[in-house]
Amino acid sequence: MFRIYVFSFMLFFSFPGLGQAKQEIPIPSDTLDLKACLNLGLENSRSIKKALMDEESAKFYRNEVKAGGLPQISAYGNYNNFIDVFPQAVPGGLFGPGDADDVAVIALGVPQSLKAGVTVNQLIFNSSYLIGLKAARTSEEFYKTLSQQTEEQVIYDIAMNYLGVTQMELQRENLRANVDQLKGLERILEAQVANDLVRKVDLNRVKVNLSTLESEMENLETEIFRGLSYLKLIMGIPVDTPIELKKSEVNPETIANFQMTDLDPESRTDIQVLDIQKTLYDYEYKNIKATNHPSLVGFADFNRNSFSNNFDFLSESKVWYQGSLIGLKLQVPIFDGFAVKSRAAQSKIRQQQLLEDRAQALDAAQMEYNNATKKYFNALQTLRANEANLKLAEDVLKETALLYREGLSPLTDLLEAESTQRQARANFNNQLVQVRIAQLEILKSTGQITRITS
Structure with a gap:
């Protein structure tokens, strides 16, 4: 057993790739905006790396096909x-005296x-080779388009998950601001309760609200952690890498700079892939x-031969006889039992199925674009309403807080105003994200999603 452990230990360090640590991926030390996350993802995404490998493999496959037309020497x-x-x-009597009617065995x-x-074979003509x-x-x-x-x-x-995490972080900031506000109110009420200026039940109400908000923040922290972990996973960076996201993508200025794009199905890579598949089916x-079709192959054979009653081929005096030939081989198919006709019919059916797939893909692209634009304009309208509602809720909170400090409004009104303002802020932030998501969906449906990387 000890020898097995020693062998495993030596084997592990005998091959450099087994003992090496994971490759370090440089991560910017400051917070990451969407463009930085996209650049990291484009450089390190395992899905992209695999797609590029398929693209490289296609080049080698082309060389393999090309090799069939080169001389084959063995x-x-x-x-x-x-x-x-x-x-x-x-x-x-063939080799000596004897009766011609007899059979001699020699x-x-x-x-x-x-x-x-050495044999040499050279393809001269083959229709299948040229088509191949x-x-x-x-x-x-085809594989290059798949990579795209x-x-x-x-x-x-990456963009969708970035916005999802940003949305939760904005909600966390909103909760944190409300927690700080309630903690300040809690300290004031504790002093007032000590001096018998307010009822203890008012202090307890604040404590209950504060505890509820802190629980929400704890749950939100868990969701943010999970969201960041998945974002790092699809970016292709180690999930234990600490990163912090900027929120520059979720602001009215970024949203206002968006330019609508018309749908051009031919610019979508899924349609391009289907078009290339159609070409491949034509070749098939x-x-x-x-x-x-007939095929023609040239061949040659150059050899040396020796014969003996005993194994003396290594002798310098041994005589070797040279032989050589060249020739052509023509193969003309005549009848195959209609096998080719049947295979061709199957290929035609696959082409027809592909045309149906393309028609469905065009309809799906139009539907995706219509849904995205409808969602975008509705989200903009809702955003304007939420913005006005937030401003109104902030005004109500300021006025209620002033009335409470002057003793003209009960604590319940203040807590209700604070809750309303918090919800209005959350709705506004969420709607900002929804508008940005709708913009991304428009870009994706039009095949222009790469615009956000520039």
């Missing part, structure tokens, strides 16, 4: 040792032979039909 060697030389039947050949040579080259080039374009689609999805996911159909 060497070979054969050694034969016949324990008993194979007998051959020949007519009697041994032709020698017990041992050695042969070594075009399909391989199109496959590169993955990049867009990563940008969208042509390739199937091309299997009925």
Whole structure:
């Protein structure tokens, strides 16, 4: 058992990749705005890295297809040792006196032979090969477009989660301000209760509200932690990396600078992917039909042979005989039982299915754009109403607080005004985020989501 542990220990440190620590990812020391998060995600996202690997793999696949048209060279060697030389039947009298009607059995050949040579095959004409080259080039374009689609999805996911965390952090700031306000009121009431100026029940009401807000903050802290952890996960950075987000994306100025974009389905990568798939299906159909075309291959064989009754091929005096040939091989399909016709029909059906997928994708794109624009304009209208409501709630709170300090308003009115203002602030902040989310959905539906990275 000890030897097993020692071997495992040595194996671990014998390979550099196993013992290395995780690669350090440089994180800006200050707070991160949305653009900084997107840049980190584009550099470190595992989804993007995998998509780029697929893109690189497509290049190697193209080289693999291209290799089929290059000379195929191989060497070979054969050694034969016949324990008993194979007998051959020949007519009697062929190699000596005998009756022609008899059959003579003789041994032709020698017990041992050695042969070594090189073969060369060169494709001269094959329709499938030419079509395969075009399909391989199109496959590169296909995976490149898939990489762009993955990049867009990563940008969208990071932006949406960034806004989600920002929304919760704004809510936390709102709660924290109200907690500080209630703590100040609590200290005042404690002094007044000590001097019998107010009832203790008023102090208890404040304590209950304060405890409720603190519980909400604790729950919110947990949700923020979870949101940040997931954001770091999709960004491709270690989840234990401390980061802090700026809230510059959620403000009226950023929202006001947004420019609407019209829908152009051809600019969406999902439509582009389907179009490239259609081209690939066209090549598939042509390739199937091309299997009925003739193919021509040139070949050559250069070899040396030696024969012996005993194994003496290493002797310097051994005689080697040279052989060589060149030739052409023409293959012309005549009848395959309608297999090609059936495969071609299946390929046509796949093309028709793809056309249905594209039509549905166009409808889905239009629906997505309509929903996003409808949500955006409704969110703007609600934002204006919430902004006016917040201003009104702040005015009511200021007036109620003044009346309370002058003894003209009960504590319940002050607590109610504070609760109303807190809810109005939360609604306004949430609506700011909803407007920004609607803007992102418009950009995504029009294929312009990468605009937010510049």
